[in-house]
Amino acid sequence: MSTKQNIPIPFSDLKRVVIIGGGFGGIKLAQKLNDKHFEVVLVDRHNYHTFQPLLYQVATAGLEPDSIAGPLRKQLEGRKHFYFRMATVEYVDPTLNHIQTDIGILDYDYLVIATGSKTNYFGNKSIMENAFPLKQIPQALDLRSHILQNFENAVIETNPSNLERHMNIVIVGGGPTGVEVAGALGELKRSVLPKDYPELDLTQMRIILVEGQDKLLAAMSDKASTKSYDYVQKFDVDVRLQCFVTDFDGEVATLSNGEIIQTYTVIWAAGVMGNVIDGLGEQAIEKSRILVDEYNLVQGYKNVFAIGDVATMKTSEFPNGHAMMAPAAMQQGELLAKNLKAIESHQPLKSFKFFDKGSMATVGRNRAVVDLPGNVSYGGLLAWLTWMFIHLVQIIGLRNRLIIFSNWVWNYFTYDRGTRLIIRRFTPKFKLKKQKISGRKEAS
Numbered sequence: 235m236s237t238k239q240n241i242p243i244p245f246s247d248l249k250r251v252v253i254i255g256g257g258f259g260g261i262k263l264a265q266k267l268n269d270k271h272f273e274v275v276l277v278d279r280h281n282y283h284t285f286q287p288l289l290y291q292v293a294t295a296g297l298e299p300d301s302i303a304g305p306l307r308k309q310l311e312g313r314k315h316f317y318f319r320m321a322t323v324e325y326v327d328p329t330l331n332h333i334q335t336d337i338g339i340l341d342y343d344y345l346v347i348a349t350g351s352k353t354n355y356f357g358n359k360s361i362m363e364n365a366f367p368l369k370q371i372p373q374a375l376d377l378r379s380h381i382l383q384n385f386e387n388a389v390i391e392t393n394p395s396n397l398e399r400h401m402n403i404v405i406v407g408g409g410p411t412g413v414e415v416a417g418a419l420g421e422l423k424r425s426v427l428p429k430d431y432p433e434l435d436l437t438q439m440r441i442i443l444v445e446g447q448d449k450l451l452a453a454m455s456d457k458a459s460t461k462s463y464d465y466v467q468k469f470d471v472d473v474r475l476q477c478f479v480t481d482f483d484g485e486v487a488t489l490s491n492g493e494i495i496q497t498y499t500v501i502w503a504a505g506v507m508g509n510v511i512d513g514l515g516e517q518a519i520e521k522s523r524i525l526v527d528e529y530n531l532v533q534g535y536k537n538v539f540a541i542g543d544v545a546t547m548k549t550s551e552f553p554n555g556h557a558m559m560a561p562a563a564m565q566q567g568e569l570l571a572k573n574l575k576a577i578e579s580h581q582p583l584k585s586f587k588f589f590d591k592g593s594m595a596t597v598g599r600n601r602a603v604v605d606l607p608g609n610v611s612y613g614g615l616l617a618w619l620t621w622m623f624i625h626l627v628q629i630i631g632l633r634n635r636l637i638i639f640s641n642w643v644w645n646y647f648t649y650d651r652g653t654r655l656i657i658r659r660f661t662p663k664f665k666l667k668k669q670k671i672s673g674r675k676e677a678s
Contacts, residue, residue: 238334238338238339239338239339240338240339240340240341241319241321241335241337241338241339241340243273243275243317243340244317246273246315248271248272248273248315249271249272249273249343249344249578250272250273250274250275250341250342250343250344251267251272251273251274251275251342251343251344251345251346251574252275252277252333252340252342252344252345252346253274253275253276253277253346253348254277254278254323254333254345254346254347254348254349254511255277255278255347255348255349255350255542255544256276256278256280256282256283256306256318257283257284257286257348257349257350257542257543257563258542258560258563258564258567259348259350259541259542259543259563259564259566259567260276260278260346260348260541260542260567261283261306261309261567261630262563262564262567262568262571263346263348263541263567263568263570263571264276264309264310264316265309265310266567266568266571266572267571267574267575268571268575269313269314269315269316271575271578272315272574272575272578273315273317274310274313274315274316274317275316275317275318275319275340275342276306276310276316276317276318276319277318277319277320277321277323277333277335277340278306278318278320278321279320279321279322279323280306280320281305281306281307281318281320282303282304282305282306282371283303283304283305283306283309283630284302284303284370284371285302285303285625285628285629285630285634286369286560287560287625287628288302288625288629288638289302289368289369289370289371289373289374290368290374290411290414290415290418291418292371292374292375292378293368293373293374293375293377293378293381293415293418294378294381294415294418294419294422294651295378295382295422295426295651295653295654296418296641296645296651296653297637297638297641297653298637298653299371299374299375300634300637301634301637301638301641302371302629302634302638303371304630304631304634306318308631309630319335319337319340320337321335321336321337321338322335322336323335323349323511324336324511324512325511325512325513326345326347326511326512326513326514326538327513328345328513328514328535328538331343331345331537333345333513342537343537344537344538344539344574345537345538345539346538346539346540346541346570347511347524347532347538347539347540347541347544347545348540348541348542348544348563348567349508349509349510349511349544350509350542350543350544350563351369351506351507351508351509351543351544351558352369352506352507352508352509353367353369353502353505353506353507354504354505354506354507354522355502356504356505358480358481360481360482360483361406361479361481361482361500361502363663363664364482364483364484364500364662364663364664365406365479365482365500365501365502366380366499366500366501366502367502368411368415368501368502368503369506375657375658376660377499377501378653379656379657379658379659379660380498380499380660380662381403381499382654382655382656383656383659383660384400384401384498384499385400385401385427385430385431385434386656387400388400388401388431388434389431389433389434395496397438398438398496398497399485399496399497399498400498401434401436401438401439401440402439402440402441402442402495402496402497402498402499403419403439403440403441403442403497403499403501404442404444404479404482404487404495404497404499404500404501405419405441405442405443405444405500405501405503406444406478406479406500406501406502406503406504407444407445407502407503407504407505408443408444408445408447408449408450408451408452408473408475409451409452409453409503410451410593410594410595411503412443412445412450412501412503412504413443413450413451413462413466413595413597414595414596414597415501415503416441416443416466416469416471416597417465417466417469417471417596417597417598417601418598419441419469419471420441420466420468420469420470420471420598421469421598421599422651423436423439423441423469423470424469424470425649425650426649426650426651426654427439430654440472440495441469441470441471441472442471442472442473442474442495443466443471443472443473443474444474444477444478444479444489445473445474445475445476445477446476446477446478446504447475447476448475448476449463449475450462450463450466450473450475451595451603453557453593454593454595454603454605454611455605455609455611457603457611457613458595458603458604458605458611458613461603461613461614462595462597462603465597465598465601465603465613466597468601469597469598474489474491474493477489477490477491477493478490479500479504482500483664484498484662484663484664484665485497485498485664487500498662506543506558507521507522507523508521508522508523508524508543508544508545508546508558509543509544510522510523510524510544514532514534514535514538515534517533517534518532518533518534518535520546521546523543523544523545523546523555524540524544524545524546525545525546525548526539526540526541526545526546526547527547528547528549528585528586529570529573529583529584529585529586530545530547530566530569530570530573530586539570541563541566541567541570542558542562542563542566542567543558543559543563545566547566547586551588552588556588559593560628561588561589561590561591562588565586565588565589566586569584569586572584590607591606591607592604592605592606592607592610593605594617594620594621594624595621596617596618596621596622599618599646600614600615600618601613601614601617601618602614602617602618602620602621603617604617604620604621622642625638626638626639
């Protein structure tokens with residue numbers, strides 16, 4: 235039995251909806267729930283919402299983190315029966331209708347799990363320990379510091395092998411994130427780093443993009459895939475298709491084709507998995523995601539729902555569930571708000587139907603690809619402008635939109651990145667292990 239105290243929430247006779255996760259789905263649900271009918275408690279381990287599609291720009295010195303993040307309390311201020319609590323959820327107890335967190339216990343009438351996804355390393359321990367994921371703002375900042383530190387160290391490096399490790403970067407995964415990171419690093423190599431480090435021969439810098447399938451952007455059209463391949467190659471990116479990184483010890487990356495790459499930097503964008511919380515029965519979990527019906531109700535429960543990346547809703551059109559992307563999460567959150575109100579008013583529920591608005595990816599300046607419904611696909615400048623417009627519209631907050639737009643305009647006309655700051659030094663895990671073995675302490 236837990237000895238934790240209840241998390242204090244002002245008393246209300248309204249039905250309490252607890253939402254775990256302040257991502258796209260959780261925010262949309264909270265916004266759409268009527269505070270006249272429900273008491274809403276949003277729980278997240280961070281006090282901010284992250285616009286994950288632009289994390290790669292934070293990692294590659296294009297944007298500062300506060301421009302792609304917004305306080306969760308700010309998103310729903312002024313709501314009488316809305317509460318936010320910053321906490322890490324440890325366990326869900328559906329039999330007692332409460333969740334256990336690191337700050338206490340929280341009861342619910344309805345529970346909505348919107349915890350999103352986490353990085354999937356497919357059981358490879360060496361990669362999990364040494365590669366750089368790109369799912370959270372702290373991870374993006376770590377990667378940015380690491381890359382900049384590598385070039386600062388490259389300037390004074392006299393060992394050819396170490397110089398190679400400082401300058402080489404391997405990106406694993408040819409989906410939107412991998413392609414966008416590759417394009418952003420290609421722009422850095424072409425336009426920014428030569429000015430910052432004139433004493434280095436940047437032609438020695440290698441950017442290697444590794445993809446296990448036979449094409450990039452496999453989920454998009456063949457036209458988009460072909461164009462993205464051409465675009466990244468124009469940024470001097472080496473592409474390895476039908477290839478995997480099998481091992482990375484922090485200094486050497488080994489590929490499935492036998493190739494050995496000297497590098498300190500492997501960026502892991504090869505897959506995600508549902509961020510499932512302990513406590514749900516086995517019947518509700520499949521392949522690290524939560525099984526839900528067409529109303530997002532978790533299998534085996536009457537008042538527990540799941541939306542977004544963490545949920546699998548199997549239909550004839552989507553036998554493996556919907557893609558783990560923001561549009562599905564937001565649409566599920568919006569519909570669930572209506573269905574919760576329908577439950578309370580004893581009205582029939584509406585089943586979820588995903589509206590595919592298309593997909594897109596950018597590969598740098600004037601280069602992007604867009605797929606729209608109806609087999610419409612295009613690339614180049616128009617696709618790049620489309621990508622920028624859609625992302626600006628989706629960013630939460632006018633301030634953030636203005637900051638991001640001004641940064642993009644500055645970068646476009648000056649070929650410069652204004653955020654090349656090492657605010658806090660980053661030491662990779664493998665170096666920390668070496669320091670521990672040798673008895674040295676990390677410099678403060």
